[in-house]
Amino acid sequence: MKTYLVGGAVRDQLLDYPYHERDWVVVGAHPEDLLALGYQQVGKDFPVFLHPKSKEEYALARTERKSGPGYHGFVCDFSPDITLEEDLSRRDLTINAIAQDEDKAIIDPYHGQRDIAAKLLRHVAPAFAEDPLRILRVARFAARYTHLGFTVADETMALMRSMSRNGELATIAPERIWVELSKALGEQNPASFFEVLLNCDALAALFPEWAASFTPALLTLVDTAAAQALSLDQRFAISCSNLDASSCKTLCQNLRASNSASWLAERCAANTPLPAMESAEEWLKVLEQFDYARRPEQLANFIAIAQLLQPSETRLAILADAGEQLSAISAGELMSQGYKGAELGAALREQRLAALRAITGVN
Numbered sequence: 001m002k003t004y005l006v007g008g009a010v011r012d013q014l015l016d017y018p019y020h021e022r023d024w025v026v027v028g029a030h031p032e033d034l035l036a037l038g039y040q041q042v043g044k045d046f047p048v049f050l051h052p053k054s055k056e057e058y059a060l061a062r063t064e065r066k067s068g069p070g071y072h073g074f075v076c077d078f079s080p081d082i083t084l085e086e087d088l089s090r091r092d093l094t095i096n097a098i099a100q101d102e103d104k105a106i107i108d109p110y111h112g113q114r115d116i117a118a119k120l121l122r123h124v125a126p127a128f129a130e131d132p133l134r135i136l137r138v139a140r141f142a143a144r145y146t147h148l149g150f151t152v153a154d155e156t157m158a159l160m161r162s163m164s165r166n167g168e169l170a171t172i173a174p175e176r177i178w179v180e181l182s183k184a185l186g187e188q189n190p191a192s193f194f195e196v197l198l199n200c201d202a203l204a205a206l207f208p209e210w211a212a213s214f215t216p217a218l219l220t221l222v223d224t225a226a227a228q229a230l231s232l233d234q235r236f237a238i239s240c241s242n243l244d245a246s247s248c249k250t251l252c253q254n255l256r257a258s259n260s261a262s263w264l265a266e267r268c269a270a271n272t273p274l275p276a277m278e279s280a281e282e283w284l285k286v287l288e289q290f291d292y293a294r295r296p297e298q299l300a301n302f303i304a305i306a307q308l309l310q311p312s313e314t315r316l317a318i319l320a321d322a323g324e325q326l327s328a329i330s331a332g333e334l335m336s337q338g339y340k341g342a343e344l345g346a347a348l349r350e351q352r353l354a355a356l357r358a359i360t361g362v363n
C-alpha cells in the first residue's frame, strides 16, 4: 500500500499559494486494510476514509466511467490494482492531476507542472466532458488564479463550449451551481468566473437573461467589489444588478441562492438605479425595503453597492443620513403623550415623513 498527496494541496504548493486542505490517494489497498488501521469510512459512492488522527481524507485510487446521465450514472472501480496514473487521469485539470509521494517526489504524468509554468487551466482528458460541473470548477479556478496570469487553454474552452451547447449543464443540481458560484464570488477576481462562463456559452445555457445582462462595466465592478472586500451577498447583488426585480427573483429561486443573498439582490435590483424618489413617501419606501430601523447594516450594504454602480449619485449620502436620523426617532415620546396602536403607528410615520422632508427637501 502506498499513499500520495494529490489535488489542490500539491497544486497550491507548486503555485506557492496557501491551501487549507490535504487530500490523499491510497494505491494497492482494500477498504478492509484501511478499516483495520483505524480509518473511518465516509464515502457512499466510492470509498473515502478519514485518517484516525489527522482526519484528512484518504481515497482509494479509482477509475470512473460514465454509465448514464446525471450524477449517479458513474461506475467506479477501486480495486487494489488501479494505478496512481489511472486515478490521476480521471481528474479535471492537469494542474489538479499531480501527485507527491511520501519522499516528496512529484509524479506528474499529465504535465501539470508544464501548465503551471504556462499558467494554463487545461483538461486532462476527453472524459472531462462526463462531468459538466467541471465547467463551473474551471471558471472558479479562473476567478482564483487570474491574478497569477492563468487563462483557460483554447482546447479546454472549445470542449466546454461544445458541452454547453449540447445541453449538458441541465443535469447539474442547482444547489451545486450555487456552491460553485458562492465559492467563486469569494475569490480575488470573481469577474473571471462570469467571463469564462460567458465565453463558453455556459451562462447563456444556464441563465439566459442573466448572461445577457452582463456588460464589461458590470464585470469590472464585480472585481472592484472583491477588491474592496464587499461581502459575498453584495458581490452577488452587483452581479444581478442589471436585471429587473422580477427576473432577479426568478434567478435567485432557480439558483437556490441563500436567503440573505436573495434578500439583498432582489432589493438592489429593484433600487438601482435609484428610483425617482420625488416625495417623502417614496424616500421612506426605499428605506423601509431595506428595513433601515431594525437592520441598519443592510441599508449600508445597499448604499455601498449603489455607490459602486452610480458613483455620481449624490442622493446616496442623503439616504444614508436619512436612515440614521429616522432610526433615532423613537415611539417613546408619542407613547407618553397617550398614542397607542394604529394611531401611534400613523403618528410615527408622520414624524418620519416630516424628518424626510427636512432632510431631502422634497415634499
Ligand SMILES: Nc1ccn([C@@H]2O[C@H](COP(=O)(O)OP(=O)(O)OP(=O)(O)O)[C@@H](O)[C@H]2O)c(=O)n1
Binding pocket: 006, 007, 008, 009, 021, 023, 090, 091, 092, 093, 096, 097, 131, 133, 134, 137
Ligand atoms: N468534479 C471534480 C471534482 C474534483 N476533482 C478532483 O478532485 C480533487 C479534489 O477536489 P476538491 O477538493 O473539490 O478541489 P481542490 O482541487 O482541492 O480545490 P480547492 O482548493 O477548491 O479545495 C481536484 O483537485 C481534482 O483533481 C475532479 O477531477 N472533478
